[in-house]
Amino acid sequence: MTKRIFRAICLVALAVFLASVTLIMGILYDYFSQVQQDQLRIEAGLAARGVEENGAAYFDGLDTQSYRITWIGADGTVLFDSDSDASTMENHLEREEVKQAMVSGYGHSARYSSTLMERLLYSAQRLEDGSVIRLAITQNSVLTIMLGLIQPVLLVSLVAVILALVLASRVSKTVVRPLNELNLDEPLNNEGFDELSPLLRRIDSQQRQLKGQALELKQKKDEFLAVTSNMSEGLVLLNSSGTILSINNAALTILDADKSSVGQDILTVNRSLEMQKLLEEARTGQRSETKLCLTGREYQLDASPIISGGNIGGVALLLFDITERENAEQLRREFTANVSHELKTPLHSISGCAELMKNGMVKPEDTVRFAGQIYSEAQRLINLIEDIIRLSRLDEGAEDMQRERIDLYALSGSVIDSLGNEAKENKITVELCGGPAFIWGVRQLVSGMIYNLLDNAIKYNKADGSVKLTVSNEGEFSVLNVSDTGIGIPPEHQSRVFERFYRVDKSHSKEVGGTGLGLSIVKHSAMVHNAKIDLQSTPGKGTSITVRFPRA
Numbered sequence: 092m093t094k095r096i097f098r099a100i101c102l103v104a105l106a107v108f109l110a111s112v113t114l115i116m117g118i119l120y121d122y123f124s125q126v127q128q129d130q131l132r133i134e135a136g137l138a139a140r141g142v143e144e145n146g147a148a149y150f151d152g153l154d155t156q157s158y159r160i161t162w163i164g165a166d167g168t169v170l171f172d173s174d175s176d177a178s179t180m181e182n183h184l185e186r187e188e189v190k191q192a193m194v195s196g197y198g199h200s201a202r203y204s205s206t207l208m209e210r211l212l213y214s215a216q217r218l219e220d221g222s223v224i225r226l227a228i229t230q231n232s233v234l235t236i237m238l239g240l241i242q243p244v245l246l247v248s249l250v251a252v253i254l255a256l257v258l259a260s261r262v263s264k265t266v267v268r269p270l271n272e273l274n275l276d277e278p279l280n281n282e283g284f285d286e287l288s289p290l291l292r293r294i295d296s297q298q299r300q301l302k303g304q305a306l307e308l309k310q311k312k313d314e315f316l317a318v319t320s321n322m323s324e325g326l327v328l329l330n331s332s333g334t335i336l337s338i339n340n341a342a343l344t345i346l347d348a349d350k351s352s353v354g355q356d357i358l359t360v361n362r363s364l365e366m367q368k369l370l371e372e373a374r375t376g377q378r379s380e381t382k383l384c385l386t387g388r389e390y391q392l393d394a395s396p397i398i399s400g401g402n403i404g405g406v407a408l409l410l411f412d413i414t415e416r417e418n419a420e421q422l423r424r425e426f427t428a429n430v431s432h433e434l435k436t437p438l439h440s441i442s443g444c445a446e447l448m449k450n451g452m453v454k455p456e457d458t459v460r461f462a463g464q465i466y467s468e469a470q471r472l473i474n475l476i477e478d479i480i481r482l483s484r485l486d487e488g489a490e491d492m493q494r495e496r497i498d499l500y501a502l503s504g505s506v507i508d509s510l511g512n513e514a515k516e517n518k519i520t521v522e523l524c525g526g527p528a529f530i531w532g533v534r535q536l537v538s539g540m541i542y543n544l545l546d547n548a549i550k551y552n553k554a555d556g557s558v559k560l561t562v563s564n565e566g567e568f569s570v571l572n573v574s575d576t577g578i579g580i581p582p583e584h585q586s587r588v589f590e591r592f593y594r595v596d597k598s599h600s601k602e603v604g605g606t607g608l609g610l611s612i613v614k615h616s617a618m619v620h621n622a623k624i625d626l627q628s629t630p631g632k633g634t635s636i637t638v639r640f641p642r643a
């Protein structure tokens with residue numbers, strides 16, 4: 092600003108200086124021309140008197156160095172000229188000053204020489220005999236005077252320029268200094284600047300407006316941060332070139348990144364091809380999604396373009412944990428495949444037997460055996476379907492099931508009774524130990540749990556083996572333990588026997604009428620009751636399964 096003011100002042104000073112010089116020169120030139128003209132008139136008058144008195148003799152010995160004198164007859168012929176031969180000169184009747192003098196007694200005029208460097212002033216006086224005396228004097232033109240004055244003009248110009256520079260510098264600093272000293276943080280506290288007060292008031296109002304907007308923005312930002320930092324989903328905001336503008340805590344955990352990733356390209360956090368493709372699509376204005384395995388879990392990534400003013404200003408990336416959903420989906424698929432398979436086998440067997448009987452290919456003495464086969468397969472189907480129905484009920488949730496106070500000891504006694512025949516058939520002795528232990532639960536489910544555990548302990552036992560069912564109280568828990576002296580479960584299978592349709596020995600399980608769903612039902616029922624299951628087993632020696640229920 093100082094420079095601009097300085098330059099403006101210099102330009103103004105220069106313009107004023109040039110205009111003043113031109114004007115003064117013009118006025119002076121005019122003034123001196125007038126003085127010279129007057130001088131010439133007087134001298135022309137004197138010369139006219141001289142010629143009138145002395146005739147042509149007046150010119151003898153006349154000093155005409157500083158001017159030219161011409162005597163022109165009444166008819167315009169030149170009678171005498173101090174500079175040229177009068178006889179060779181043309182008629183002067185048409186000359187301006189001569190014409191004027193002929194008419195009014197006196198005439199004058201000024202003409203430039205051919206070079207324009209000189210100007211000739213003429214003054215003509217009529218004599219009584221009608222002839223005219225004309226005096227001419229050479230005057231320098233403005234240009235010549237200027238050239239002649241070049242040195243002093245340059246000197247004055249130099250002084251003026253230096254003076255202008257110094258003053259302009261001082262003035263510009265003086266003008267700018269108070270502006271620099273303004274307290275713009277508190278514009279209205281600046282005193283002594285009346286001319287600036289509209290500007291200062293405007294600055295003050297704009298500052299207040301800006302502060303209000305900044306506060307509003309901060310509030311919105313805080314709200315946004317509060318919402319996003321408490322989200323379980325990851326949220327990443329990117330600009331159009333893929334730089335991270337904002338990333339919430341959940342996204343930092345999911346992408347295994349830290350806060351320093353803000354301001355960096357998203358590819359420094361995750362370089363996967365899926366991510367690149369996803370963002371590429373979002374940048375073309377399409378909402379796109381993909382699945383990605385991150386930090387050992389399955390995530391769904393949704394990328395939406397952020398459109399502002401018709402342009403894609405960035406991308407909002409949302410990351411959801413879909414591990415549970417995917418697992419459930421996987422389990423559902425496996426379950427459907429397993430159910431179909433499990434149903435198919437007994438149905439094939441039933442269909443095969445029935446076909447043979449229909450075609451009369453079964454001897455009468457074998458009919459009972461075949462019918463027995465059909466019956467046992469149908470029974471298996473019924474068991475299987477009942478187990479599937481139980482499981483699907485458990486999957487739907489057991490909130491609406493009726494809960495009651497249950498004595499595990501008494502319930503175990505009645506389950507042992509219901510399995511008495513099976514135990515007898517398998518030559519297994521079943522013993523109930525312990526005493527009453529109460530829980531708050533769904534009788535049907537708890538009974539099913541004890542049934543399945545006891546049924547397995549009998550089914551997977553050895554001839555003349557034994558099963559011991561113990562009910563006890565351990566601190567806050569009511570504990571049910573089923574131990575057998577059976578075939579046991581190899582360690583590598585122990586963690587999987589609670590999965591649906593998982594069997595250690597498939598053919599043996601089928602042989603003993605297993606569906607592969609018993610322990611799954613036990614696990615789900617335990618979950619409904621917040622109970623913990625513990626399995627201890629040694630192949631060839633036996634298995635012990637303990638269920639700890641919260642005590643009622």
Ligand code: ADP
Pocket residue numbers: 543547548551552575577578579580588589593594595596600601604605606607608609610611634
């Ligand atoms: P199943 O209907 O086949 O018995 P379960 O889910 O009840 O299905 O059991 C799964 C598998 O776990 C069984 O097939 C069996 O191989 C094994 N298992 C369960 N209980 C015992 C046990 N008490 N002793 C030995 N193996 C067992």
